[in-house]
Amino acid sequence: MSSESMPPDLAPWLLAYVAEQAQPDEVESWVDRVTNSILTEMPEVGTVEGLPEQVRITVREHWVAFLGDFAQPEQHFHLVEAARRLSVELADRQLPLEMLIRFYRVAQQEVWDYVSELIRALPPGDFDRADLLMYFWNRAGVWLDQSITESVATYEAARSRVLAGAAAQRYESVRAILAAELTDPREASAALGGYPISVHHTAVVLSVGDAEQAGTLESLAAELARRIGAANPLIVKPGGRQLWMWLGTRDQPDLSGLAAAATDLRHESVVVGVGSATPGIAGFVASHREAQGTLRVTAADTEDWLAVYSDVELPVLLGCSPEVDRFMTRQLGPLAGQEEGVQRIRETLTAYLDSGGSAEEAARALVVHRNTIRYRLGQAEEMLGRPITRISPQLAVALRHHDLFHRPGAD
16 A cells, blocks of 8 residues: 655665664664563563564564665555464464554564654755654554454454354364263363363253354353353353353252243344253263253244253153144143134143132233132133043153144244
C-alpha cells in the first residue's frame, strides 16, 4: 500500500539519513534500544526460552526493511519474515495474542520518542521540520499499523491450526476411551490434556437439527456447565450435529438446576441428554452412553428438549422395539389411541400418577379445574375397565413409554 508522498525538499536529507542509519553499528544501536524497552516493559518475555532473541531479530528485520523503503517516493509495506515467524511461535506456544500486540505498542512508543528526539536535535536546514515530523510519523504509523494487522492475522491462523489439532487429538483420545482401547486412568488423563479421570463424570450430549448450526452448541454447553457448577468441562466435537461434554466433579453434582435451565435456555431445534454422575474411567464411558440414550427420548419441539437420565432410565433401558410396543398396547388398551380426547385422558392420568395420586396437584400441573381431572380419570377407568386405585406399575411404564416414543411428532 502507499502512504502520503514524500515532500520534494526532504529527499536529500532522507537519502543521507538512510545511508547513515543503515550502517551495522547504527542498526544494532536501534535494535538495542527497542528490544531493551520491550524487555523492560514486558519482563515476562525474558522467562520464555528463546523469545528475547526472536524479538531482537524481528526488531532488526523491521527496521532494516523500513529504512529500505523510507526514502522511496511511495511507501510499500510488507511484513518481514521474522515477524511472521514470531507470530507463529507465540501461537504454537499458546502465548496470548495480547503479548504480540504489546510488542508493537511498546515499539510504537519508542518510535515516537525517537522521532521527537531526532527533530529536536536537527540543526537549521533547508526544509520545514514539521514536514519531516509528519512524514516520519505517517510512514512509521502505516508500517506499525500494518505490521500489527498482518501479525495478528498470522497469529490467529496459526492458533486455529493449533486448536484444530488439539481438538482432533482430544476427540481421538475420547474415542479410544469409549472403545475401551485406552483404559489406564493416568494415560487417559494425559491424553485429554489433564482432564481428571478419578472424579465423578456427568456426560452431556447436545444435538441440533441442522448441522450448520452446530457452532451454537458450545456456548449452550458452557452455560449448562455453569448452571451445574462444574468448572473446566471437557468438550469434544465429534463432527456432524452433536457436541459431547463431560463435567468432572469431586462429588455428585446437583442437577436440579437443569429444570430451570430447560425453561430459559431453550434453543430452537436443540436437544440435550444428560447422563448420571459416575466415578472413574468406567463412569466416563457409562455416563456418555446414558446421555446418548437419554437424547433419544428428548424432543426439540416440546418442553422435554433437555432430559436427565435418572428421569427416563427405565424407558431408555427398555428402548422402543416391537416387543415393548406390544407390551404398551396390552397395558393401555383403548388409551393407546391417537384421538385428541384420548391424548387428554392419557395426559391427565400421567399427571395424576406423577403427583402421587392427587387430583388437586394434577389440576395445578395441567392448569385445569380439579373437577375436570376427576371427570377424565373417570373416563380412564371406563376405558381401562378397572379403578384408578388399581393402576399397576406396568401401566405407569406403558404411559411413560407412549409419551416418550409415540406422542404426535415423535420419531
